[in-house]
Amino acid sequence: MSNERELTMAKAIAEAISQEMERDQHVFVMGEDVGVYGGIFGATQGLLSKFGPERIMDTPISETAFIGAATGAAAEGMRPIVELMFVDFFGVCMDQIYNHLAKNTYMSGGNLHLPVVLTTAIGGGYGDAAQHSQCLYSVFAHTPGLKIVVPSTAYDAKGLMIEAIRDDNPVMYFFHKGLMGLGWMRYPERSVNVVPERSYTIPFGKADVKRPGTDITIVCLAMMVHCALDAAEKLSKEGIEAEVIDLRTLVPLDREAVIASIKKTHKLLVVDEDYLGFGLSGEIAAIAADEAFEYLDAPVKRLAVPNVPIPYSQPLEQFVIPSVEAIAEAARSLAR
Amino acid sequence: MPFQKKEFPDKFAALSKEDKVGLLRTMVRIRAFESRVEELFLNRRIPGFVHLYIGEEAIASGVMANLSKNDWITSTHRGHGHAIAKGAQIHRMMAELFGKTTGYCKGKGGSMHIADFSVGMLGANGVVGGGYNIAVGAGMSSMIKKTDQVAVCFFGDGASNRGTFHEAMNIASVWKLPVIFVNENNQWASTTPTSFATSVARIADRAKGYGMEGYTVDGNNVIEVYNAAAALVEAARKGKGPALLECLTYRIKGHYVGDPEKYRTKEEVQKHFTENDPIIRYADWMKGKGLIDDAALATMKAEAEKEVADGEKFAEDSPLPEKEDAYNDLFSFSPSEFPEVVK
Numbered sequence: 001m002s003n004e005r006e007l008t009m010a011k012a013i014a015e016a017i018s019q020e021m022e023r024d025q026h027v028f029v030m031g032e033d034v035g036v037y038g039g040i041f042g043a044t045q046g047l048l049s050k051f052g053p054e055r056i057m058d059t060p061i062s063e064t065a066f067i068g069a070a071t072g073a074a075a076e077g078m079r080p081i082v083e084l085m086f087v088d089f090f091g092v093c094m095d096q097i098y099n100h101l102a103k104n105t106y107m108s109g110g111n112l113h114l115p116v117v118l119t120t121a122i123g124g125g126y127g128d129a130a131q132h133s134q135c136l137y138s139v140f141a142h143t144p145g146l147k148i149v150v151p152s153t154a155y156d157a158k159g160l161m162i163e164a165i166r167d168d169n170p171v172m173y174f175f176h177k178g179l180m181g182l183g184w185m186r187y188p189e190r191s192v193n194v195v196p197e198r199s200y201t202i203p204f205g206k207a208d209v210k211r212p213g214t215d216i217t218i219v220c221l222a223m224m225v226h227c228a229l230d231a232a233e234k235l236s237k238e239g240i241e242a243e244v245i246d247l248r249t250l251v252p253l254d255r256e257a258v259i260a261s262i263k264k265t266h267k268l269l270v271v272d273e274d275y276l277g278f279g280l281s282g283e284i285a286a287i288a289a290d291e292a293f294e295y296l297d298a299p300v301k302r303l304a305v306p307n308v309p310i311p312y313s314q315p316l317e318q319f320v321i322p323s324v325e326a327i328a329e330a331a332r333s334l335a336r
Numbered sequence: 337m338p339f340q341k342k343e344f345p346d347k348f349a350a351l352s353k354e355d356k357v358g359l360l361r362t363m364v365r366i367r368a369f370e371s372r373v374e375e376l377f378l379n380r381r382i383p384g385f386v387h388l389y390i391g392e393e394a395i396a397s398g399v400m401a402n403l404s405k406n407d408w409i410t411s412t413h414r415g416h417g418h419a420i421a422k423g424a425q426i427h428r429m430m431a432e433l434f435g436k437t438t439g440y441c442k443g444k445g446g447s448m449h450i451a452d453f454s455v456g457m458l459g460a461n462g463v464v465g466g467g468y469n470i471a472v473g474a475g476m477s478s479m480i481k482k483t484d485q486v487a488v489c490f491f492g493d494g495a496s497n498r499g500t501f502h503e504a505m506n507i508a509s510v511w512k513l514p515v516i517f518v519n520e521n522n523q524w525a526s527t528t529p530t531s532f533a534t535s536v537a538r539i540a541d542r543a544k545g546y547g548m549e550g551y552t553v554d555g556n557n558v559i560e561v562y563n564a565a566a567a568l569v570e571a572a573r574k575g576k577g578p579a580l581l582e583c584l585t586y587r588i589k590g591h592y593v594g595d596p597e598k599y600r601t602k603e604e605v606q607k608h609f610t611e612n613d614p615i616i617r618y619a620d621w622m623k624g625k626g627l628i629d630d631a632a633l634a635t636m637k638a639e640a641e642k643e644v645a646d647g648e649k650f651a652e653d654s655p656l657p658e659k660e661d662a663y664n665d666l667f668s669f670s671p672s673e674f675p676e677v678v679k
Binding site for chain 1: 382383384385432435436441442443444445446447448449461462463464465494495497498499500525526527528532533534594598599656657658659660661662663666
């Protein structure tokens with residue numbers, strides 16, 4: 001019975017961290033409001049009472065300091081988990097991430113291990129405007145040296161978090177606010193699923209076929225997985241069977257899964273809640289062109305946030321973020 | 337929280353009765369706006385996050401009474417009060433919160449990004465500590481153009497731990513810029529108390545490290561705030577450089593509307609509100625001096641509530657943007673001339 005329980009993504013993440021903290025004394029958590037509050041989006045709920053303030057550390061609003069400190073602590077054998085409250089705030093600490101955390105292993109000729117997990121909240125759709133609604137994982141995937149994890153369900157979130165903590169490299173772990181199962185924000189029912197109590201890992205670089213199909217491949221991640229699945233259900237009623245591939249990690253990227261699906265369906269739609277320009281959707285399209293061009297029956301289609309900041313007003317925001325209907329329409333036009 | 341008081345010249349005493357009443361009216365208008373915004377958010381009429389200024393009104397009111405429309409301010413995520421005190425119009429602020437085309441930012445900004453450049457309100461800010469250097473830049477323009485304009489940068493106690501604080505304070509001091517850094521120490525940085533996260537008891541003490549003057553005042557006493565700001569703004573206008581003014585206050589509401597506030601007790605909040613409400617304190621003082629009576633105060637509150645209700649009506653009646661409006665305003669030219677830039 002107990003192995004059939006369902007968790008929200010927030011609870012699954014907190015449980016993963018808790019189990020790893022019990023297993024390894026070197027793991028600790030730092031961030032704004034991660035202690036008493038349990039993380040603004042609940043990723044560290046319940047951990048303070050279990051592990052105390054020495055290992056669950058609330059910080060001042062000083063991201064440069066505590067993310068930089070994570071790099072230093074990791075270099076000396078600790079395994080810090082640090083939270084950047086919203087990914088949109090990356091600018092205030094980017095030098096520590098881009099030029100230190102990401103590069104120190106390489107610059108030292110591999111003499112340094114930096115087992116840091118940098119967690120951060122992403123995503124829009126609830127009217128939080130341009131400085132609190134972005135995804136931006138492509139910005140971090142762009143620099144060499146950071147592994148990039150973006151889960152879409154509670155089950156995946158736990159396994160990927162444990163894998164992230166055990167990885168000897170810097171891992172950025174992006175959780176979508178709309179998938180955390182928060183009381184005050186709508187979330188897809190599907191994101192809450194059965195999560196085993198035991199500890200388990202999900203390897204990086206393994207995409208997950210969330211829905212098999214034969215007519216068109218939809219590559220996506222995070223919230224867009226759920227939107228694509230909803231669109232696929234609509235399309236199925238129209239006789240179009242979409243295959244939905246959840247990448248789960250961007251670095252490493254499961255190119256084989258994308259190519260294998262294209263070989264099956266011959267049509268590719270990439271759906272992304274990040275910006276259209278110079279990002280994930282372009283990368284996937286380039287892989288398709290490089291490695292599966294002869295299998296494509298139509299040009300690759302990309303659906304992503306146009307290159308404008310996320311607007312506040314609801315009609316504008318709903319227009320720029322790919323919707324179920326927009327995904328279905330794009331898939332239809334491609335499948336025809 | 338004891339602190340060393342500095343006696344500033346009592347410029348307040350020289351104000352007309354009208355101006356003294358005006359300080360109260362600004363506070364009452366802010367309170368009315370924020371109280372209604374809280375209800376609207378709880379009724380899901382406003383999306384996103386909203387951070388209220390309730391209990392901190394004396395700071396915006398007291399500081400802004402020393403500025404003209406030509407002076408500038410930079411604000412924070414808790415910025416509605418600053419905007420109102422600087423002269424922004426309530427109906428256009430409300431329209432922005434409703435995401436309407438008639439809002440200050442045509443619905444693109446929302447609560448954390450309200451800006452009214454026509455009254456020198458250079459923008460709220462969703463990033464903690466994001467405003468310092470914008471104020472520094474405004475101060476630079478005053479210096480270069482040789483005007484006597486002053487920039488005031490509002491920031492919280494939590495923001496004083498950001499790296500941008502250090503860089504802005506240093507550069508403003510080195511270049512002797514007309515910038516007043518006004519710290520609103522409301523004792524809570526999101527969910528952590530100031531004492532937990534800040535290395536000094538008095539944020540004003542940090543001014544010493546930058547070679548500038550720093551003072552602490554009771555931020556819930558509008559007269560004290562007014563007099564301190566009057567002295568510092570006047571000095572900055574005369575080219576004497578920047579200063580740091582710490583205003584002690586208390587965040588009556590949660591970090592955001594809907595915050596479960598498990599990090600503090602209801603009793604603590606209630607104690608501050610009943611004993612230290614800046615509006616009640618100043619209104620009582622004025623009554624004692626015969627400057628206002630209960631009837632006039634009630635009228636003032638009713639007028640403020642009507643202004644907010646009218647603003648809400650205006651916002652409701654205004655049109656939502658068209659979805660294609662999302663493509664406009666990215667650059668300072670019409671993107672329709674250059675569609676490839678955004679689409």
